[in-house]
Amino acid sequence: MKLALPLRNTSEELMRLTLTALPNIPLIQRGDDLVEIILRGLDDARIELQDNDVLVLAQKIVSKAEGRMVRLCDVTPSPRALELAQQSGKDARLCEVILWDTREILRVRAGLIIVETKHGWVCANAGIDRSNVAPHDENEWVLRLPEDADQSARALRERMRALTQRDVGIIINDSHGRAWRNGAVGVAIGVAGIPAVEDLRGKPDLFGYPLQVTTVGLADQIASAASLLQGQANEGRPIVHVRGVPMTRREGCAREIVRAKEYDLFR
Amino acid sequence: MKLALPLRNTSEELMRLTLTALPNIPLIQRGDDLVEIILRGLDDARIELQDNDVLVLAQKIVSKAEGRMVRLCDVTPSPRALELAQQSGKDARLCEVILWDTREILRVRAGLIIVETKHGWVCANAGIDRSNVAPHDENEWVLRLPEDADQSARALRERMRALTQRDVGIIINDSHGRAWRNGAVGVAIGVAGIPAVEDLRGKPDLFGYPLQVTTVGLADQIASAASLLQGQANEGRPIVHVRGVPMTRREGCAREIVRAKEYDLFR
Numbered sequence: 001m002k003l004a005l006p007l008r009n010t011s012e013e014l015m016r017l018t019l020t021a022l023p024n025i026p027l028i029q030r031g032d033d034l035v036e037i038i039l040r041g042l043d044d045a046r047i048e049l050q051d052n053d054v055l056v057l058a059q060k061i062v063s064k065a066e067g068r069m070v071r072l073c074d075v076t077p078s079p080r081a082l083e084l085a086q087q088s089g090k091d092a093r094l095c096e097v098i099l100w101d102t103r104e105i106l107r108v109r110a111g112l113i114i115v116e117t118k119h120g121w122v123c124a125n126a127g128i129d130r131s132n133v134a135p136h137d138e139n140e141w142v143l144r145l146p147e148d149a150d151q152s153a154r155a156l157r158e159r160m161r162a163l164t165q166r167d168v169g170i171i172i173n174d175s176h177g178r179a180w181r182n183g184a185v186g187v188a189i190g191v192a193g194i195p196a197v198e199d200l201r202g203k204p205d206l207f208g209y210p211l212q213v214t215t216v217g218l219a220d221q222i223a224s225a226a227s228l229l230q231g232q233a234n235e236g237r238p239i240v241h242v243r244g245v246p247m248t249r250r251e252g253c254a255r256e257i258v259r260a261k262e263y264d265l266f267r
Numbered sequence: 268m269k270l271a272l273p274l275r276n277t278s279e280e281l282m283r284l285t286l287t288a289l290p291n292i293p294l295i296q297r298g299d300d301l302v303e304i305i306l307r308g309l310d311d312a313r314i315e316l317q318d319n320d321v322l323v324l325a326q327k328i329v330s331k332a333e334g335r336m337v338r339l340c341d342v343t344p345s346p347r348a349l350e351l352a353q354q355s356g357k358d359a360r361l362c363e364v365i366l367w368d369t370r371e372i373l374r375v376r377a378g379l380i381i382v383e384t385k386h387g388w389v390c391a392n393a394g395i396d397r398s399n400v401a402p403h404d405e406n407e408w409v410l411r412l413p414e415d416a417d418q419s420a421r422a423l424r425e426r427m428r429a430l431t432q433r434d435v436g437i438i439i440n441d442s443h444g445r446a447w448r449n450g451a452v453g454v455a456i457g458v459a460g461i462p463a464v465e466d467l468r469g470k471p472d473l474f475g476y477p478l479q480v481t482t483v484g485l486a487d488q489i490a491s492a493a494s495l496l497q498g499q500a501n502e503g504r505p506i507v508h509v510r511g512v513p514m515t516r517r518e519g520c521a522r523e524i525v526r527a528k529e530y531d532l533f534r
Contacts, residue, residue: 014290014312015496015504021282045281107532114532122447175483179446179533180389182526183464183484185491187448197450200499216442216499217450224452225492228512229282232467232483237282245495259449265374265381266446266533 017244020045021229021237028060028238030067035159038239047241054169054245055160056226058238059145059189060129062152062172068144070097088113094128097142101126106267117145120258121189122267123176146172149190150253157192169194169249173223175232179266186227188219188254194247195219196256218247220257284511287312288496288504295327295505297334302426305506314508321436321512322427323493325505326412326456327396329419329439335411337364355380361395364409368393373534384412387525388456389534390443413439416457417520424459436461436516440490442499446533453494455486455521461514462486463523485514487524 022041028034034057042049063069077085077092081099085092087108098113106122107114117126127145146152153170160168172190177183188196196219226240261267289308295301301324309316330336344352344359348366352359354375362380369382373389384393394412413419420437427435439457444450455463463486493507528534 015288017286017492017496019284019492023281109532112532178484180526180531181454181484181487181524183482183487183524185484185488203499205499215450216494217445217448217452218495220448220450221452221491221495224488225284225286225495227483228485228488228492229284231513232470232472246498257448257450259447264447265376265379 015244015246017225017242019225019229019243020047020241022239022241025061025237025239028064030064030069032065033159034061034065035156035163038160039163041239042241045241049160049164049166049168049241050243051167052169052243052245052249053166054171054194054222054242055156056171056173056223056230056240056242057156058230059127059149059172059174060143061238062146062149062190063143066146066152068146069141070144072097072140072142084108084113090125094125094130094142097144098126098128101128101144116267119145119149119189120255121145121176121187123174127174127189145174146190150192150255151190153190153192153254167193169245169252171219171223171226172254173226173230175227186220186223186225186230188223188257191219191252191254191256193249193252194222194245195250195252196254198247217257218245219252219254282511282513284492284509286492286496286510287314287508289506289508292328292504292506295331297331297336299332300426301328301332302423302430305427306430308506309508312508316427316431316433316435316508317510318434319436319510319512319516320433321438321461321489321509322423323438323440323490323497323507323509324423325497326394326416326439326441327410328505329413329416329457330410333413333419335413336408337411339364339407339409351375351380357392361392361397361409364411365393365395368395368411386412386416386456387522388412388443388454390441394441394456412441412456417459417522418457420457420459420521434460436512436519438486438490438493439521440493440497442494453487453490453492453497455490455524458486458519458521458523460516460519461489461512462517462519463521465514484524485512486519486521 072093075093077096081096084095102115104116129143149172157170170192173186175184176187198216198218201214339360342360344363348363351362371383374381396410416439424437437459440453442451443454465483465485468481
């Protein structure tokens, strides 16, 4: 029966992708050396790092290590923030911090502010997070995205290479809501050492006909895969090791993912 | 040094997610028994199926097995299709097939038609594919989405249970472009046996503070992860076995993912 089928790929090696949430990751403090923490986590998981492995870090721990926490009681809302607070029903000081990181406000409804951030991401609250930032009795703290998450990713990659001589890919991921579809998914906001978007234009399909899908969100797909293990209360498992991603490596950066406004039909 | 850190989760088991592209999957024909083909692929990959495993199937093979191919030379474009062809520059017969599966046309530009399908998906060309459908000299064939991919997923799950006594999750995935972000990503269009969207409302974060992200696109994240192995010329590796997804199982269906029009601010 099996031989009668038109088999293909019989010489293909088994393609396998393995993701591991690194154990024992401590609560991250400003100034922490994330690469040292990753190396201890890999050690605890008994993973020996290899070239082409990818490490996915939750935005939250990168922001914390970079000291991007803001105490709301230290923030004085501007008139624009007061207006946004009235429109959205959100804390005016939080609105002020959202405005710091906003290029353009796209939609405001009760309980909802969707903006384009200065980095180019379209997301709720400019990616500013209130959950998982600090213990309950200090919940006046909020956390901004890294100033430049691509730069953060590059620095992590360089330091990892310096300490281990391994050339890995780095993704900093966050959870974003989407148009049209329910449920937030992991997305890449910082990338180093791998293509963020793969360009397949001109590649043939199985029959030599041009492929219909021409660019693939590689880093976003890895970010989503890692997010499955991180969960949402994700400082518990904020770092995921990924092995086996089929890709042609190049420098890469998350900026590739930002769709230019003039090519975006849904804003 | 390690003991001085505020360790948590020390009793946590290592969380690992493993995805395997099943080898030796033949070109699928109308009427093929996909469950038999999955079982041979698992056997070739030396994977023994377990409860809670998830199998991700590319939409293309499900559509082919269900006979959803259409030969363009058999299609007569309606006046509306002729108009859409003129606006988009696409083949009028292809436009006619797109209209068959369209509930609402959202955007039309040169080379681009974005619709809401009858199933509720916002995507290009109503998900109708020209690549990978048939050899080059017969490229008049196009492939429609399954009539009801949730029903297809349920049927696959039931038949898998009948043949193996294993209770697995099934996802039928496709690649969709997105608002705001470059690069298509894998998404779920049919789901059975797992939650498509996880509802975390009311769940506490690490510090007992309510989580900011309240619903998670679980099935879409699994679909994206599988897509990393499938590639785009994906009839070569159209079936991916997934083990280790942390989730609370329930019946589930992809319809959960469709955002109701009145809650969608970006249409």
